[in-house]
Structure formats: structure tokens, C-alpha cells
Amino acid sequence: MLYPAPGTEGSKVGVNPTYGNFIGGKFVDPVKGEFADNPTPVTGKPFTQHAQSSEEDVELALDAAYKAAPAWGEASLAQRAAVLNKIADAVEANLEEIAIAECYDNGKAVRETLNADIPLLVDHFRYFAGAARTEEGTISEIDNDMVAYHFREPLGVVGQIIPFNFPLLMAAWKLAPALAAGNAVVLKPASPTPWSIMKLMEVIGDVVPPGVINVVTGPGAQIGKALATNKRIAKIAFTGETVTGRLIMQYAAQNIIPSTTELGGKSPNIFFADIMDADDDYLDKAIEGLVLYAFNQGEVCTCPSRALIHESIYDEFMARCLDRIAKIKQGSPLDTDTMMGAQVSTNQMDKITGYCDIAASEGAECLIGGQKAALGGDLADGYYFNPTVYKGHNKMRIFQEEIFGPVLAVTTFKDDAEASPTTPCTAWGPASGRATAPAPTAWDARSRPDASGRTATTPTRPRPRSAATRSPASAARITA
Amino acid sequence: MDPIVLDAAGAERPRLQATPEARAALAAVRAREGGQVMFVQSGGCCAGSTPMCFTDGEFLTGPGDVLLGDVDGAPFYIDSSLDQAWGRPTIVLDVRPGRPEGFSLGTVDGGHFVSLTDACLVEGAPTKGTVG
Numbered sequence: 001m002l003y004p005a006p007g008t009e010g011s012k013v014g015v016n017p018t019y020g021n022f023i024g025g026k027f028v029d030p031v032k033g034e035f036a037d038n039p040t041p042v043t044g045k046p047f048t049q050h051a052q053s054s055e056e057d058v059e060l061a062l063d064a065a066y067k068a069a070p071a072w073g074e075a076s077l078a079q080r081a082a083v084l085n086k087i088a089d090a091v092e093a094n095l096e097e098i099a100i101a102e103c104y105d106n107g108k109a110v111r112e113t114l115n116a117d118i119p120l121l122v123d124h125f126r127y128f129a130g131a132a133r134t135e136e137g138t139i140s141e142i143d144n145d146m147v148a149y150h151f152r153e154p155l156g157v158v159g160q161i162i163p164f165n166f167p168l169l170m171a172a173w174k175l176a177p178a179l180a181a182g183n184a185v186v187l188k189p190a191s192p193t194p195w196s197i198m199k200l201m202e203v204i205g206d207v208v209p210p211g212v213i214n215v216v217t218g219p220g221a222q223i224g225k226a227l228a229t230n231k232r233i234a235k236i237a238f239t240g241e242t243v244t245g246r247l248i249m250q251y252a253a254q255n256i257i258p259s260t261t262e263l264g265g266k267s268p269n270i271f272f273a274d275i276m277d278a279d280d281d282y283l284d285k286a287i288e289g290l291v292l293y294a295f296n297q298g299e300v301c302t303c304p305s306r307a308l309i310h311e312s313i314y315d316e317f318m319a320r321c322l323d324r325i326a327k328i329k330q331g332s333p334l335d336t337d338t339m340m341g342a343q344v345s346t347n348q349m350d351k352i353t354g355y356c357d358i359a360a361s362e363g364a365e366c367l368i369g370g371q372k373a374a375l376g377g378d379l380a381d382g383y384y385f386n387p388t389v390y391k392g393h394n395k396m397r398i399f400q401e402e403i404f405g406p407v408l409a410v411t412t413f414k415d416d417a418e419a420s421p422t423t424p425c426t427a428w429g430p431a432s433g434r435a436t437a438p439a440p441t442a443w444d445a446r447s448r449p450d451a452s453g454r455t456a457t458t459p460t461r462p463r464p465r466s467a468a469t470r471s472p473a474s475a476a477r478i479t480a
Numbered sequence: 481m482d483p484i485v486l487d488a489a490g491a492e493r494p495r496l497q498a499t500p501e502a503r504a505a506l507a508a509v510r511a512r513e514g515g516q517v518m519f520v521q522s523g524g525c526c527a528g529s530t531p532m533c534f535t536d537g538e539f540l541t542g543p544g545d546v547l548l549g550d551v552d553g554a555p556f557y558i559d560s561s562l563d564q565a566w567g568r569p570t571i572v573l574d575v576r577p578g579r580p581e582g583f584s585l586g587t588v589d590g591g592h593f594v595s596l597t598d599a600c601l602v603e604g605a606p607t608k609g610t611v612g
Binding site for chain 1: 520521522523529530532534538539540565566567576577578579580581582583584585586592594596597
């Protein structure tokens, strides 16, 4: 089915002409009254405006957070857990509407938001509601007369900065643990995706004490910096790219506060010869694993955008994969049949096109795709790119750099030892997958490659308890 | 500082150049900020390979960063392992429409700075620009 666009006739999702910041439980226009257009990647046209805040708005948000933090921090774990569960319930009751909003702001297929992003968001709040209840401290003996007991306490008011690729899920990954721990938050969403979080606030605003969650939108250089350098936050949490991550850590150091950063990388998937020993479900899964580079339009930090395939199986395996890639259905992201939606912005489109140019000049062979998708009609100006595969070698830039689009770089290897030296060539690498027939070969490769956080299949199913570990240059931990 | 490298034929080539559009945009940014700016090359994730633009001195560089040179006085840095992974190319500073990523300063007309490498300057490639 094709959902009507938000704000149009027949849509369940309303759109206001402008959205202010969400502060103290209410929508508040920015102090200087400036707003900016927000285009939807679906059509490339603006559909609403969001607050183009200034430093004053960050201070107002912090004021509201400071007012709310004491009572929230002193609430019992059970009370906080109950609120987190109410958040989950409220989202679940409005799942379709929120999924449509997320699709429209980010461009991803509504099929994904209905079945992955929003259900995972709901689960994340429920998980941390449970985690809050089981939180324990420690007690140890100093001597016969003295013990030391250790409770965890909330930090107080914290700052959070999130990326555009899973706007609401990234918000959940930050908000749920911070709230469970008793903190009040000021959160800045990414500039390309400032709207879906406001729809989320409309739904959960009533169940959260005012001021516990505050959302301020605006340019990173002004608002992100104003938040991250502010002396009134006890911690800064950031997910995004590496240079900004370094700056965040630097700001945190200057104020002597903790920071957590989850940064980017380029992950390899390695396909050993024995996966083609049988034409079975396992092989089908391995093919699916390769094709998952196109999941979320490639806008995933753990995107398996690099595939190393054993040369003896390359021809047949690649033929099967290309067949499957050719079947990826593109179209309006609001159509539940569409598998792959739009990239988030024109910036991203430019970058992807740029990398395709680089691929051509580096002598990579284009196996499929390599250009923008011309979907026509209402979608003509939307941000659509065809699923693309290049064959080359590991020293090419398209193998080294995170393209953040539906572009896969494939190469072959001859023996297992070769799969090791070729893979650590990138400066970063958040996750890697190894596809091999069950048992022996997978476990032998424990210490390789350099990218950490390896899984037996592909790393595209994040769950609350699974850590995304990183190589040092993209230093990250479980987001909290 | 690493302003010159030798190419395969043994000829010198500069590490850093800029298009006339980039230099004009940079001058306007300097006027708006009231001072010099700096560039730090990003290697990937959401920002692709955009050079992040900050006020000069905002971003602390260290022994792991390579100074490629400057564009009208604005220093341009790149992480040395990223530089090696890229094969130490010539980087050309240019501008494109669209808001900048992260905490990068944008141009005065709603655009952002981009890095092109030699690869993008091949004849016929849509990203080709005249190099100043």
C-alpha cells in the first residue's frame, strides 16, 4: 500500500508549518525566531520548517532540564522504569504514524520503519525499563568495623547529539539509558532530520515529566557546539563522524566531563569457499548478507560495504548476488512494497556520485548500478540512487572510505592468510562478518581481521545487549 | 608539513589546491567569522570526505595530523593514517550547495566545502572544476 504523504489528504500524520524546540514539555519557538526549511528526501521539496536555534535556546533547554533533574533523579528505579514503559506503550499505540513520519524525514522505506526502526525503538525503552529495575551497587569490607557501599547515581543533566541515519532509533539509544539512570537530557537531532523526533515528542510528551527530555534543533556549528562546550552538562554523548567526534572529546576534556562517542568506519564481509559446498539455506543467508550493504540505503556505520570473496567461488557467488541485487525494489519510500528508499540529503547524493567517479578513475569495474535512480513523477527530485557494486582491489579509495550509500566494493582473495592482511588496511572498521560453513573455519579466524565486533553472519541486527566495538580510531562503546 | 610529493614519474605535485569558487567562499567565511579558519579532513561516515571547517585553533591538532599546506592562510590538516590509506593524493578544496555536516562552518550562502582528489578532476567527470 502507498501511504499518503504526511500533511496531505488522507494521511494519518499531520504537519505544522513550523516546529519550535521541545523544552519543558512544550513546543517553544526559538528566541530569535529563525526557522529553516526541512525538505523530505522523498520528493526533495520542503514540507515544514524547524527552529534554527541559537545559543540562548540551548540555555533555555538546560534551564528546563535543571528544574526537572532533581525529582527525576530521586524517583525510584521502579518509577522511572514505569515511565520508560509508558513511552514504549505510547509509541507502540502510534506505531504506524511514527513510522510514516520517520520514513518521510529520513527517506528510508516505510517497510523498514514499520518492521525495524520503530519496533526496535519500543523494545529499547522496554529493555532499559527492565535494566533500571535490576540495577545493583556493590558492598565491600574495609575492615571489621567499616564497609564501603557503592551506589550508582545519576550524573544530572547530560547533552546528546545524534546522527541522521536512524533518527528515532538513535534518539532511543541515547534517551533510554540516560533516563533509566535518572538524568535529564538536552538532545540535538541531526540537521537533515529534525522533524520525526518532534512527532515522537507529540506522542510521548504527556507521559514524561516536563523538562526530562528537551530537544533543540539548529546548525551543528552553533547548537551542537553550544551544547557540547556548555559548563552545565555533566556528560556529552555523540554518534557521528570521526573529526566531530574528536572535537567532542576535546570539548569534554576542557570541561573535565566524560564523553562517549560512536564513530564511523568501513566494514568487511569475508566469504570463504565452503559456503558454496551446498545450495542450501546457509548459502542463501550468505547471499543475503552480501546484499545487506544496501540496507538503509547504505547509511549505516556498520554497513558491510566491502566484500572479500574467495576466488574459487567468486563467479558463481557473485552471479547469484547480482541477481538478487537487481531485484531490490525501489520506489516511493511511502509504499510498503519499496525495499530501498531515498538517501537523506543532496550532500549524500553528491558524495555517492563523487565516489562513483573515483571508482571509475581508479579502474574499478562497475558490476551493477553506478548512477542516480530516475524514478520520475513526484519522486523526480527526490534523492534516489541505484544499488551499485564495483569490483576492484583493497587499495582503492572506494575500499577504504565510508561512502554511506548503496555502493559495495568487492574483491577476491586466494587463501585464508590473504583475507587477513587485506582487511586491516582501512583506518577504521566498526564491525566485520565472516560467512563460512558452520564450525571450524569461522572460529579459526578469531583474531582477524583488524575490525572488531565480528559476528558469524552479518552485523546488521543491533540489539540492546550487543556491543558495537570499534578499532581505536573510531573509539566507541555501548551507547549510553 | 607535507606540501609537495613526487608522483610516479618523479615530478613534484602539490598536496593542496583550491578552486576559485572555494577561495571566494573562504574569503566570505573569514569576513563573517572575523578571523582565519582551518580545515580538517574527514574520512567517512555520515560526512563522507568533507573537509570540516572551524575557526582557526578550534580543533586541536597533534603529532598524528599532517599539515598539507594552506589556502590563503587557512591551514588544512589530515590524519596521517587516513592520508596513507588514501595514497597521499592532491586534495582540491571546492564548494557545493547544502548545509555542512557536524560542527563544520558553512559558506555564507548555505553551502559547504568539499575535497576533491585528482580522481575527480578527470576530463568529463561532473565534479571537474578549474584549479586555482
